[in-house]
Amino acid sequence: MAAMDLAYTPKVAAATAALYGKVASVVPRIEWPVHAPYVEAINRLKREKDAVILAHNYMTPEIFHCVADFVGDSLALAREAAKVDAKVIVQAGVHFMAETSKILSPDKIVLIPDVEAGCSLAASITAADVRLLKERYPGLPVVTYVNTSADVKAESDVCCTSSNAKAVVEDIAREKGVDTVIMIPDKYLARNVAKQTDVKVVTWEGSCEVHERFTAQDIESYRAANPGIVVLSHPECPPEVVAVSDFAGSTAAMISYVGDKRPKKVVMVTECSMSDNVAVEYPDVEFVRPCNLCPHMKRITLPKILHSLETMTTEVLVDPAVAVRARAAVERMLAVGKPR
Ligand code: 13P
Ligand code: SF4
Numbered sequence: 294m295a296a297m298d299l300a301y302t303p304k305v306a307a308a309t310a311a312l313y314g315k316v317a318s319v320v321p322r323i324e325w326p327v328h329a330p331y332v333e334a335i336n337r338l339k340r341e342k343d344a345v346i347l348a349h350n351y352m353t354p355e356i357f358h359c360v361a362d363f364v365g366d367s368l369a370l371a372r373e374a375a376k377v378d379a380k381v382i383v384q385a386g387v388h389f390m391a392e393t394s395k396i397l398s399p400d401k402i403v404l405i406p407d408v409e410a411g412c413s414l415a416a417s418i419t420a421a422d423v424r425l426l427k428e429r430y431p432g433l434p435v436v437t438y439v440n441t442s443a444d445v446k447a448e449s450d451v452c453c454t455s456s457n458a459k460a461v462v463e464d465i466a467r468e469k470g471v472d473t474v475i476m477i478p479d480k481y482l483a484r485n486v487a488k489q490t491d492v493k494v495v496t497w498e499g500s501c502e503v504h505e506r507f508t509a510q511d512i513e514s515y516r517a518a519n520p521g522i523v524v525l526s527h528p529e530c531p532p533e534v535v536a537v538s539d540f541a542g543s544t545a546a547m548i549s550y551v552g553d554k555r556p557k558k559v560v561m562v563t564e565c566s567m568s569d570n571v572a573v574e575y576p577d578v579e580f581v582r583p584c585n586l587c588p589h590m591k592r593i594t595l596p597k598i599l600h601s602l603e604t605m606t607t608e609v610l611v612d613p614a615v616a617v618r619a620r621a622a623v624e625r626m627l628a629v630g631k632p633r
Contacts, residue, residue: 306326328359345363352385406601417499418499439452480496547563565586
């Protein structure tokens with residue numbers, strides 16, 4: 294699209310006014326003329342190309358509230374990818390999420406606006422590592438966090454997200470008749486889950502570079518500076534952080550907590566954009582905003598989403614032989630809790 298087509302014209306201003314109204318509390322007015330032409334162009338191109346945008350909760354508000362068709366945590370995005378009714382999926386998230394969408398929707402075109410959008414957890418383990426773990430612990434099922442490559446998922450018995458990790462661990466242990474599972478690659482998620490169940494976990498030395506930076510002292514400081522504040526943390530945080538939080542759960546679970554309980558003041562111990570996105574929906578709640586950015590999530594921007602739709606790049610492909618095995622692990626996860 295020519296640069297002149299991306300001007301903030303009165304027509305663009307009118308077409309996007311309602312969307313700006315939605316995000317006005319978190320997107321400064323001075324920034325809107327930069328975002329609005331992209332928002333308008335993306336929403337138009339989506340219709341022309343029969344595309345949907347699946348956006349993770351860590352996307353910036355102008356993506357999350359203004360161009361996304363579906364937003365959620367990793368589990369919700371995987372569920373949506375499995376049933377989405379469009380030719381093209383644009384994954385506004387990181388690479389493993391786009392691979393999961395492709396695994397679940399092999400006939401769709403799955404695009405990622407920046408192919409370098411990785412994840413420290415996904416980068417921490419390879420399929421060869423998993424094969425070695427299986428040799429070392431024969432007979433133990435492998436529970437793999439979705440924050441991994443398709444190759445790693447393909448070596449696994451079942452996947453999990455932070456929404457369903459405990460249920461998945463207990464389900465597979467019951468089914469295989471074992472008291473221990475291998476849970477990869479997030480050592481903190483694994484330890485946090487191990488505290489909630491009798492199933493023992495063998496873990497891997499992976500961590501999320503965003504959540505591992507939070508400390509128990511951080512939580513103490515938030516509480517000291519904000520008496521009565523409710524502290525919500527993500528289970529990718531170290532167990533000592535979760536231990537001093539009021540609630541720990543996936544990004545979607547944190548959002549539900551705020552929606553259900555409407556705390557007066559809250560801190561979400563997770564990636565920066567979460568608070569902005571949730572604050573838009575709950576103006577009555579005051580958010581204290583510690584900020585740990587995920588550099589991978591932040592690679593996804595409006596200009597890159599537009600470029601992705603215009604050029605239909607970068608398409609995410611998964612080797613069909615790998616995809617079949619990875620799909621079995623993801624589908625097994627999606628079936629947990631459903632009658633078999
Ligand atoms: P959830 O949204 O599934 O809680 O995951 C958080 C995350 O770090 C995804 O990269
Ligand atoms: Fe990976 Fe952590 Fe970024 Fe999520 S927040 S994509 S787990 S590095």
